[in-house]
Amino acid sequence: MQKFALIGAGFIGSVHAHNLAANPAVDFKWVYDLDTQRAATLATRYGASLAQSLEQIFSDNELDAVFIASSTDSHAQNLRLAADAGLAALVEKPIDLHLETAKSTVAYVERSGIRAMVNFNRRFxxxxxxxxxxxxxxxxxxxxxxxxxxxxxxxxxxxxxxxxxxxxxxxxxxxxxxxxxxxxxxxxxxxxxxxxxxxxxxxxxxxxxxxxxxxxxxxxxxxxxxxxxxxxxxxxxxxxxxxxxxxxxxxxxxxxxxxxxxxxxxxxxxxxxxxxxxxQPTYAASLDAFVQALEEDREVPITLREGxxxxxxxxxxxxxxxxxxxxxxxxxx
Known part of the structure; x- marks a missing residue:
C-alpha cells in the first residue's frame, strides 16, 4: 500500500480525502492545513492523523507520497519540499500562477527524480x-x-x-x-x-x-x-x-x-x-491512475511538463x- 499525506483541507481537499480513504491501495496517514480545525475534521472523518506542521509530514520516513491540494500560491513550495524529501507528488493545477516560477519548480523537481503528476482529472x-x-x-x-x-x-x-x-x-x-x-x-x-x-x-x-x-x-x-x-x-x-x-x-x-x-x-x-x-468520478479515477503508476514503478500519466x-x-x-x-x-x- 502507498502511504499518503494530504496537504490542504478545503473543498477540493475534502474530495481528495474521501478518495484517499476509499482507495484500497492507499494508506491515508496525514492531513495538514493552515486551518487546524478544518484539517482535524477531515482526519477524524477518514481515520488519518492530524499533522501539526509540514515538517511533520516531510520528515516521515515511512511516507510514499503527498497529495498537494493547498492554496495555489503554495503548490510550488510544497512540490519542492516533496522533491527534497524524495516523496512522489500529485498536485492540483496550476504548479504556480507565475509561469517562470512554475518552470523553475518543474526543473527542480525533475532533478530530484521523484514522480510528480498534475491533476488534470478530466482526462479520466x-x-x-x-x-x-x-x-x-x-x-x-x-x-x-x-x-x-x-x-x-x-x-x-x-x-x-x-x-x-x-x-x-x-x-x-x-x-x-x-x-x-x-x-x-x-x-x-x-x-x-x-x-x-x-x-x-x-x-x-x-x-x-x-x-x-x-x-x-x-x-x-x-x-x-x-x-x-x-x-x-x-x-x-x-x-x-x-x-x-x-x-x-x-x-x-x-x-x-x-x-x-x-x-x-x-x-x-x-x-x-x-x-x-x-x-466528480474523475477525481477518484485520476488518483487511482497515479497510485497504479507508483505501484508498478512507471511514469505517471500526466507529468509536470505537460502541466x-x-x-x-x-x-x-x-x-x-x-x-x-x-x-x-x-x-x-
Whole structure:
C-alpha cells in the first residue's frame, strides 16, 4: 500500500480525502492545513492523523507520497519540499500562477527524480477518453477541427476569482490540456477573446467570464474552446472532433437518464446543477491512475511538463486578449 499525506483541507481537499480513504491501495496517514480545525475534521472523518506542521509530514520516513491540494500560491513550495524529501507528488493545477516560477519548480523537481503528476482529472472522464481513442486510432480520419465547451451554471465568488489566475488559467486550461491530449499535438498559436458580461466588476482585476480561444496546430488543424462562467441551464461540458471520415462527440450529460412519457407530455432530466456533480468520478479515477503508476514503478500519466504546456497556452491566450492579435505559444522550459 502507498502511504499518503494530504496537504490542504478545503473543498477540493475534502474530495481528495474521501478518495484517499476509499482507495484500497492507499494508506491515508496525514492531513495538514493552515486551518487546524478544518484539517482535524477531515482526519477524524477518514481515520488519518492530524499533522501539526509540514515538517511533520516531510520528515516521515515511512511516507510514499503527498497529495498537494493547498492554496495555489503554495503548490510550488510544497512540490519542492516533496522533491527534497524524495516523496512522489500529485498536485492540483496550476504548479504556480507565475509561469517562470512554475518552470523553475518543474526543473527542480525533475532533478530530484521523484514522480510528480498534475491533476488534470478530466482526462479520466470516460466519454472524453473514448473520444480520444476514436481520434488516435484514426476512426474518423484526419482531424481538422476540435470543438470544446465548458459552461458553468454560476459565477464563482469574486474573492475566489481574484486569486484564481483568471478564466484562461483556471477554467480554460483544462480544455487546453484536453486538446493536446486528444490530438497528440501541441498548438503553435492561439487567438483569444474575452469579456466580463455577467460580472463587469471582475474586469477591474483583469478577468473575464466569457471567452473563446482558437488554437492552431502545426499541421493546420484547429481547435476552438468556449468557456462561460454563468449559464441559466446547468453545467455544460462537451467535446466534438471533426475528421475527414466522420465526427465523434463526447456529449453533454444530463443529471439523469430516465424519460417519462404521459399523454402528450415528455419529461426528462436537464444538465447537472454544478461542475462538480458532472466530473466528480474523475477525481477518484485520476488518483487511482497515479497510485497504479507508483505501484508498478512507471511514469505517471500526466507529468509536470505537460502541466507547463497547458499553462503556456493559457498565458499566450491572456496575451492575445490584451494585444488583440494571435500569439505564438512558447513551450521552452
Amino acid at each position: 472522464d470516460r466519454a472524453h477518453a473514448e473520444l480520444r481513442e476514436c481520434v488516435r486510432t484514426g476512426k474518423i480520419g484526419d482531424v481538422s477541427l476540435l470543438q470544446l465547451t465548458s459552461r458553468g451554471p454560476a459565477l464563482p465568488p469574486v474573492d475566489y476569482l481574484r486569486t484564481s489566475g483568471g478564466q484562461f488559467r483556471d477554467q480554460a486550461v483544462h480544455f487546453y490540456d484536453l486538446a493536446r491530449w486528444i490530438t497528440g499535438e501541441d498548438p503553435v498559436q492561439v487567438h483569444a477573446y474575452g469579456s466580463a458580461l455577467t460580472a463587469p466588476e471582475i474586469a477591474e482585476f483583469g478577468d473575464v467570464d466569457t471567452s473563446i480561444s482558437s488554437l492552431l496546430f502545426a499541421g493546420g488543424g484547429l481547435a476552438q474552446i468556449d468557456c462561460v462562467r454563468h449559464t441559466n441551464y446547468g453545467y455544460d461540458e462537451r467535446i466534438e472532433a471533426l475528421g475527414s471520415e466522420g465526427m465523434v462527440e463526447s456529449e453533454r450529460q444530463p443529471s439523469g437518464h430516465v424519460t417519462v412519457f404521459q399523454g402528450e407530455t415528455r419529461q426528462s432530466h436537464g444538465l447537472h446543477g454544478n461542475w462538480f456533480d458532472r466530473i 507547463l504546456k497547458s499553462q503556456a497556452i493559457a498565458q499566450a491566450a491572456g496575451r492575445s486578449v490584451a494585444s488583440g492579435r494571435s500569439e505564438v505559444i512558447d513551450y521552452s522550459l
